[in-house]
Amino acid sequence: MKKTLRGAIVGYGFIMEKGHVAAYRERMAASRSGVREADVEIVAVADISPRRRELAATQLPGVRVYADYLTMLDAEAGKLDFVDIATPPAEHANVARAALSRHLHVLCEKPLATTIADARDMLDMARSSARVLYPCHNYKHAPVVQAVRKVIAAGDIGRVHLVTLQTFRNTHARGVAEWRPDWRREQRYSGGGIAMDHGSHTFYLAFEWLRAYPTAISARMSTMGAFDTEDDLSCSLRFPTGVASAHLSWQAGVRKVLYTIHGERGAIRVEDDNIEVARLSVDGEAAGAQSQWKFERIDVPSDWMDSSHVTWFNSLFDDFKRQIAKGEWVGREAEEAFLCVQLIQTAYESAKAGSRELPLGEADAESSSVRRKLRLQC
Ligand SMILES: NC(=O)c1ccc[n+]([C@@H]2O[C@H](COP(=O)([O-])OP(=O)(O)OC[C@H]3O[C@@H](n4cnc5c(N)ncnc54)[C@H](O)[C@@H]3O)[C@@H](O)[C@H]2O)c1
Numbered sequence: 001m002k003k004t005l006r007g008a009i010v011g012y013g014f015i016m017e018k019g020h021v022a023a024y025r026e027r028m029a030a031s032r033s034g035v036r037e038a039d040v041e042i043v044a045v046a047d048i049s050p051r052r053r054e055l056a057a058t059q060l061p062g063v064r065v066y067a068d069y070l071t072m073l074d075a076e077a078g079k080l081d082f083v084d085i086a087t088p089p090a091e092h093a094n095v096a097r098a099a100l101s102r103h104l105h106v107l108c109e110k111p112l113a114t115t116i117a118d119a120r121d122m123l124d125m126a127r128s129s130a131r132v133l134y135p136c137h138n139y140k141h142a143p144v145v146q147a148v149r150k151v152i153a154a155g156d157i158g159r160v161h162l163v164t165l166q167t168f169r170n171t172h173a174r175g176v177a178e179w180r181p182d183w184r185r186e187q188r189y190s191g192g193g194i195a196m197d198h199g200s201h202t203f204y205l206a207f208e209w210l211r212a213y214p215t216a217i218s219a220r221m222s223t224m225g226a227f228d229t230e231d232d233l234s235c236s237l238r239f240p241t242g243v244a245s246a247h248l249s250w251q252a253g254v255r256k257v258l259y260t261i262h263g264e265r266g267a268i269r270v271e272d273d274n275i276e277v278a279r280l281s282v283d284g285e286a287a288g289a290q291s292q293w294k295f296e297r298i299d300v301p302s303d304w305m306d307s308s309h310v311t312w313f314n315s316l317f318d319d320f321k322r323q324i325a326k327g328e329w330v331g332r333e334a335e336e337a338f339l340c341v342q343l344i345q346t347a348y349e350s351a352k353a354g355s356r357e358l359p360l361g362e363a364d365a366e367s368s369s370v371r372r373k374l375r376l377q378c
Helices: 014-032 050-059 069-075 089-101 116-129 143-153 194-210 282-287 310-326 332-352 365-377
Strands: 005-010 040-046 064-066 082-085 105-108 133-135 160-168 216-222 232-239 242-249 256-263 266-271 274-280 293-299
Touching: 005 014, 005 069, 014 040, 014 050, 014 310, 040 050, 040 069, 050 064, 064 069, 069 089, 082 089, 089 105, 089 116, 105 116, 105 310, 116 133, 116 332, 133 310, 133 332, 143 194, 143 256, 143 266, 143 274, 160 194, 194 232, 194 242, 194 332, 216 332, 232 332
Parallel strands: 005 040, 005 082, 040 064, 082 105, 105 133, 160 242
Antiparallel strands: 160 256, 216 232, 232 242, 256 266, 266 274, 274 293
16 A cells, blocks of 8 residues: 655645645545545644645644644654645745654745755755755646647657747736735845746746757846836847846736747647647748748646636646656756756856856756756656
């Protein structure tokens, strides 16, 4: 019989309630009714907000609630296998260190950490504690992204050398009303604005599509509101295999993702749930005539408008479980999360230096070893 993983939650806010716990509750209900084998049980929750703790206790009957995660980890010693972290980013590293030092696996929301030093420390601790550190890079599990993966793998557009990624939001995402709904606009909790909030999703998709890791970044940021975190980022990334450019904004007129992926023989455009694949027609190529493309449009419902992304969580959690079963303490996902944090921090430095292009990883032993290892996997 497979082991049921006993989990504790730290941070019972929006994404935890609507994304992670909604999926856990479904899994737990399915195992109670015999539809699937039991594989997860949430036994404890820590949140600093009394009203969020009350809600957790009603949504997860029997769960033990705590106002402080250190008290929870001590009180629950011997009764836990993993900790699922969804506090604001500035606290991720502290919670992860506390969990890893108690030999617990860690599932952590993005960004993994707000500084390179913290991210490196988390990877080191996972290795030395022999426990899995796994980031929630959930866009990889979106049906539309999985469909793009298939088109690229089929060789339809050839090798990809150019990627553009745009994420438009008409406001910063708001956290739950019971705590500080606008923490994304407060540096001390968020560590930064839209670059910190959405940079990870943007960068790990670019890694996948360009089959490589970037060597340099230049970035420009602006803050249009009266806040201490930026609400607009544009950046350009140099890869050994090509280039990526990204524009992320909380000042857009609509909520939307727009990605374009360009290869030798065609391109893919993603606009929320819609994919358009352009394939260079063989006739046009052979005749040396003006290029001709055949266009195919595919709809892949992906629930982009539901920011809990609950429908993507089960496949992410399955991956976390697989890594635990394999004893893969620091896998590709964690190493990519480290590179995302490195890119985000370097983007801030570039923006401060007048958008100067800055190299990545040259003077950084951890980062170059991560890159070497990942290059082999690509
Ligand atoms: N992967 C995604 O698609 C996605 C989507 C939304 C949010 N997130 C990430 O999830 C995290 C939380 O975001 P959110 O939108 O759910 O925020 P939120 O404000 O809704 O929730 C944060 C919760 O953490 C609690 N909290 C704050 N400090 C704490 C501490 N020290 N100890 C225990 N609890 C604490 C708050 O009381 C609140 O309940 C962030 O890292 C964010 O980037 C990811």
